Amino acid sequence: MPGMTSVMDFRRRPTLPGRGRVRDDGSMTITTTAFTGDGRRTGSAPVVSFANVSKTFGTVRAVADLDLRLHPGETVALLGPNGAGKSTTLDLLLGLSRPDAGTVELFGTSPQQAVQDGKVGAMLQSGGLMEEVKVRELVRLACDLHPRAYPVDQVMEAAGITGIADRLVNKLSGGQEQRVRFALATAGENELIVLDEPTTGMDVTARQTFWGTMRRQAEAGRAILFATHYLEEADAIADRVVVLHRGRILADGSAAEIKARAGARRIVFDLDGEIPAEALRGLPHLTSVEVSGRTVRLQSRDADATVHALYGLGLYPRNLEVAGLGLEQAFIAITDAAAAEDAR
Amino acid sequence: MKTLIQLEIARTLRNKKFMFFSVLYPAALYLLVAAGAKDTGKVGDTGLTFPVIYMVSMATFGAITSVLIGNAERIAKEREKGWVRQLRLTALPGRGYVTAKVASAAVVSLPSIVVVFLVAATAKGVRLDAWQWASLVAVIWAGSCVFAALGVAIGYLATGDAVRPIVMVVYFGLSILGGLWMPTAAFPEWLRRIAEYVPTHAYAGLGQAIERGDAPGAKDAAVLVLYLVLFAGAAAWLYRRDTHKN
Numbered sequence: 222m223p224g225m226t227s228v229m230d231f232r233r234r235p236t237l238p239g240r241g242r243v244r245d246d247g248s249m250t251i252t253t254t255a256f257t258g259d260g261r262r263t264g265s266a267p268v269v270s271f272a273n274v275s276k277t278f279g280t281v282r283a284v285a286d287l288d289l290r291l292h293p294g295e296t297v298a299l300l301g302p303n304g305a306g307k308s309t310t311l312d313l314l315l316g317l318s319r320p321d322a323g324t325v326e327l328f329g330t331s332p333q334q335a336v337q338d339g340k341v342g343a344m345l346q347s348g349g350l351m352e353e354v355k356v357r358e359l360v361r362l363a364c365d366l367h368p369r370a371y372p373v374d375q376v377m378e379a380a381g382i383t384g385i386a387d388r389l390v391n392k393l394s395g396g397q398e399q400r401v402r403f404a405l406a407t408a409g410e411n412e413l414i415v416l417d418e419p420t421t422g423m424d425v426t427a428r429q430t431f432w433g434t435m436r437r438q439a440e441a442g443r444a445i446l447f448a449t450h451y452l453e454e455a456d457a458i459a460d461r462v463v464v465l466h467r468g469r470i471l472a473d474g475s476a477a478e479i480k481a482r483a484g485a486r487r488i489v490f491d492l493d494g495e496i497p498a499e500a501l502r503g504l505p506h507l508t509s510v511e512v513s514g515r516t517v518r519l520q521s522r523d524a525d526a527t528v529h530a531l532y533g534l535g536l537y538p539r540n541l542e543v544a545g546l547g548l549e550q551a552f553i554a555i556t557d558a559a560a561a562e563d564a565r
Numbered sequence: 566m567k568t569l570i571q572l573e574i575a576r577t578l579r580n581k582k583f584m585f586f587s588v589l590y591p592a593a594l595y596l597l598v599a600a601g602a603k604d605t606g607k608v609g610d611t612g613l614t615f616p617v618i619y620m621v622s623m624a625t626f627g628a629i630t631s632v633l634i635g636n637a638e639r640i641a642k643e644r645e646k647g648w649v650r651q652l653r654l655t656a657l658p659g660r661g662y663v664t665a666k667v668a669s670a671a672v673v674s675l676p677s678i679v680v681v682f683l684v685a686a687t688a689k690g691v692r693l694d695a696w697q698w699a700s701l702v703a704v705i706w707a708g709s710c711v712f713a714a715l716g717v718a719i720g721y722l723a724t725g726d727a728v729r730p731i732v733m734v735v736y737f738g739l740s741i742l743g744g745l746w747m748p749t750a751a752f753p754e755w756l757r758r759i760a761e762y763v764p765t766h767a768y769a770g771l772g773q774a775i776e777r778g779d780a781p782g783a784k785d786a787a788v789l790v791l792y793l794v795l796f797a798g799a800a801a802w803l804y805r806r807d808t809h810k811n
Contacts, residue, residue: 349647
């Protein structure tokens with residue numbers, strides 16, 4: 222159940238304000254603005270809806286039979302290797318290109334209409350900036366064009382570009398340009414924010430500031446969809462990860478689910494005394510066993526059951542550590558498997 | 566939308582190189598072309614002298630040059646850089662974009678017209694009534710908007726490297742066919758009939774009527790308005806429809 226996965230997801234980073242609240246009895250309530258399953262349960266119009274969408278360029282099917290729904294308050298990462306159809310998907314979503322088949326809807330209307338209503342803020346990789354103007358002038362333009370704009374100074378402050386307000390746009394560094402793009406995408410009150418590789422060219426600090434701002438947007442109930450190459454960003458930021466490969470969705474779930482789907486979790490512990498190697502190999506759900514000195518490294522498809530059985534053996538594991546595979550490893554495993562299947 | 570118009574005008578004014586050539590080039594060309602013309606020689610049955618005819622021709626020609634080529638090339642470049650894609654993700658309607666582009670072009674065409682007139686009056690001794698000067702400036706300036714809109718449309722039809730040859734063909738074709746370089750009186754009958762409905766011909770016709778001391782022709786004005794609607798409509802439609810990716 223999708224709602225449950227987000228609960229687990231939130232518990233992973235309980236310090237995030239406004240997302241979930243742990244009650245005294247240990248159960249959890251989720252604030253309505255940030256609840257993944259909310260739209261689904263109440264039947265309100267999804268923010269984004271792709272129904273059997275296909276788009277072909279020449280002989281290449283960039284997007285094939287894509288079905289995807291985004292709901293209010295969701296932060297969704299779109300992952301995929303180069304050429305997976307991420308950019309095409311975002312173009313279709315924003316009405317910058319039209320599908321050959323199927324329908325794309327935003328807030329129950331056409332993407333073009335939603336954009337004209339100022340419901341969507343977007344930061345495109347391919348989005349250039351107007352040249353020969355100053356940063357402040359450009360932000361003022363974006364604010365002027367937005368039907369529910371924030372004050373110019375506030376937008377610049379949030380994007381961290383107050384210091385370069387009087388610089389000419391065509392004299393900026395790559396990272397500064399990204400921040401200006403971000404300011405343009407957040408010039409007013411949007412209900413959906415679309416980001417294509419938003420932190421490319423930013424240094425670590427800028428990246429953190431950026432995602433901090435994005436988090437506040439998500440907490441305010443905006444849906445956020447971002448494509449990224451940095452898997453740790455998807456892991457840390459997104460409630461939901463959609464893995465695209467050759468224009469199809471390979472996986473769709475929380476980062477934890479995606480990792481689980483790729484299989485194994487890692488279990489590491491030390492044992493005193495003689496290592497009962499045979500007994501360890503008999504543990505359930507294992508995919509690999511490795512013993513070096515007193516340290517045992519296991520990989521399991523169901524770490525909970527494995528650890529339970531481990532204690533059942535009467536062993537006393539010390540320094541026990543259970544960790545998931547990184548999202549990156551999971552991602553590689555999933556896309557490799559799909560590529561192998563395609564090759565067959 | 567007001568901010569966009571202001572910005573488009575501001576950045577055009579900041580582009581000093583573009584301004585310099587656009588403003589001075591028609592006047593320089595006028596001096597070259599009118600240099601050999603006798604100040605008193607009448608042209609055909611118009612009853613006007615060469616310096617006067619060429620003054621209006623060069624002012625119209627210069628206005629077209631700056632707005633048509635300037636707009637088409639700048640827009641094609643902006644599309645390549647992706648700025649138009651970004652702009653299309655705002656609530657800006659297509660007509661807003663076209664209006665801003667036409668307005669910024671008008672900022673360039675006005676001084677180019679005035680400079681040609683100043684040069685004609687000082688160097689070639691052209692004398693007209695005050696109302697003629699005023700309405701010539703007004704008509705040629707207003708008419709340049711038609712070609713600015715055409716420039717926007719071409720900027721959308723053509724990409725990158727293709728835009729220059731395409732805009733040149735359109736530009737020379739319209740200039741010659743419309744009789745900006747030679748009077749259409751020299752054309753064969755069938756071509757002259759076609760030329761009457763060419764926007765440049767109507768554009769030049771408005772100016773020539775004022776030179777003769779007549780009121781501008783209603784037919785010429787109607788033809789121009791029709792083309793303005795057509796070009797601006799096409800430009801707005803192309804702006805919204807554009808799917809160019811680079």
